[in-house]
Amino acid sequence: MSSLLSEKDLNDFISPGLACVKPAEPIEKGEKQEGDLEVGKESNDMGKVSISLQDCLACSGCITSSEEILLSQQSHTVFLEAWKNLARDTALVVSIPPQCRLSLAHYYDMSLESFDKSFLTLMKEKFGARYIVGTQIGRNITVNQTNKLLTERKSLSSSKKPALCAVCPGFVLYAEKTKPELVPYLLDVKSPQQITGALLKKAIPNIYHLTIMPCFDKKLEASRKDGEGEVDCVITPREFATMLQEQDLKLTDFLTSTDETVLKQSCSPPGWDISVHWASNEGSASGGYAYQYILHQKSLHPGSCISTITGKNSDLKEFRLMDVSNENVIASSSELYGFRNIQNMVRKLTSSGSASRNIKVLRKRATTSSNNGSSFGSAVDPSKTDFIEVMACPGGCINGGGLLNGEANSSRRRALAKSLELEYGKVIPKVSCSDHPRDDSTYKYKFSAIEKSQDVLTVGNTW
Template identity: 40%
Template structure:
């Protein structure tokens, strides 16, 4: 296993399964048996034929139900800082390297280097430029488009009086878990792509047009908080092209910096951070003043909050609701990783969303959503009754399965605590470290991109890129074929 990873400190992975089916699929075809009995005696020495070892790609993992989510060794082997260095060292002069950086990764790196996020942005851009990158952007544009697309889809469903909840799909660890173990959940999954994939599509297309080069000559690196994001990048696109070529986590970025013996703090700092963002983005990159900004809501992107916020705005603009009579109320659950947001108008609930983080909470949710599971078992019901008697009434009200929308993340505390984020130094409790990372994340200035202008720009982008809306903004999820061998399944299904 990579030195960057250990089974003890990963919270968004499940151990690699013995039930990996890939090596079985590529055994050499058997030699046809002779039709007649024939005995041959070999008198000379024969060198035994060596079979090449089985190779597992990220695409193979997507089609395999052997592991519950994914094997971290495979992820690191396919997308590592060494693979990036290899690409940088072997490329010809025609290849262009571009990068995008997520909000949570910026917060983690800023905390590790004990500097402000704005300082980190400049120093990281300096480093990436030094090793050969042409353009570096934040993921704010992709995130904003993902948020708006998701919210508009929810508003449309709301108008159609749909039966919820819709479940977010921007966390690949959660999505793989659903695909491989709970296929009945798949119809509830949102098909809106994550900021990573939307950003990659936009960045490659604008770079292609600006530099007049082939799209396959553009290498896109993205820096994300979670190792499962590597696997997300391998999902096949409708047109067969790739939007993200390599995913590194903050831990791997630090390993890259250390291996190159680069002094991260030696870079020059520009007085105007917006100028730094501008000169390092493609010339046609829109809304540059917001291109590295943040969003309200959770530290996983704020999908639940944004849905309620935009639904409120929709009602104000189309139904003439009074803005002063709205309230978004937070109802805390039994632990900090599950809570509900209620949109109230004149103290009456008109919409709801929930945040569910960590596999323990996810399991409870998917059990409730299983067809036919409308009533708890007697023993469980008695335990819940005893717990409810000693619990404030607000807690008992939290039930994500009855909400319109659920924002789901595999990691406890969400993306700010992704498995690829930098671990706390010795002596600092993990909870305190997460609080500090969250503080760095919240220090990023908020976005205020005009929604109508952004949607108008995105429509023009789709037209000019010769891609349809589905290719740019939608993903597809499929049920994995279940393992039928009970002996293999027994080993592969461990948490």
């Protein structure tokens, strides 16, 4: 495997299958004269096949793409080549979310402020970036459109419940390619990555949009037909660090004494508030979508209170909005990370999940805490909530496979991810998702189950 990816980094526990709908074909070595026939002389030479990320998205042979295809079409080398050949009238624009900023700051042993200043100066002076932005404006739109859609679905008895968050491309691909029965549960609101790209492309003509994301599967998300053109290239913090090494650049050399606010303002597009797009919001380090839904419902039900319930492992959490007068549940949502928990969820949402569970054992495992100190004493069951914030990586996006977590031991990796999550809550300024300019545009995916090919051998498939 490449130096950027290794087996221990694939922490969604799913490996590619052997089947592929685009096999190699024999090379024709030349025209034979009519009538000539050589029995048993078929060519064994196989032609080199060009497989695009679009091919991978449309193929059911693998859960995700192979690393070779990912890195050949969405990588730092692809970016460098495109950057060197940018037309004069094309501007480079860069976006980066808070998880990647924290990971890179930790890797370079810098404070977040020092990293931000160095990163902005590097991208502006070395690579000539015209604008460099955070992704919170895009996330605000994702959160608000998610809350609006969930509120509408809550009143419809015909809607599939629980609704499943679709900002994690690893989980979306898993659903589309292997669990078609989950597709109706998916919310079709686009992720902050894609909405940020759409906003930039709409506001600034002729740009090349590079984004730095915590997960390799974000490369596939940028290649979806329903998001084509919103992001030109996706690289991870690991690739960013590799790029600097290959270019013989030291990030610390670009640390400037310029005031951080002044620097961020100079790198922001017109109308982009730095106090918003460089910030984050309340909730998890994966976007806080579950908690933001409960906050939205709380604003619609004055006098209600939020109960937070921890599940049987650290990757399960449930939020319940309670009516104080009678302790009835008004609304509920949950955070569910990692494929071990996802597979348990799938069993409950599909026909294969009919096995009875020992409720007493589940209740004994669950611990309950509430914002107002009350205990409701019931087990976490995401399948019974209104909405699930699903992420493929254990620990969520703060533990993404593209982040710079060099710990070989899995427990140490999780410890570092937990440390970054705590720092995320402390050092990233928080804004209200409702405090942003109104955007009536629709940012939606078009999900569909991908049919499995009947023409390929699926021996060894790890689904």
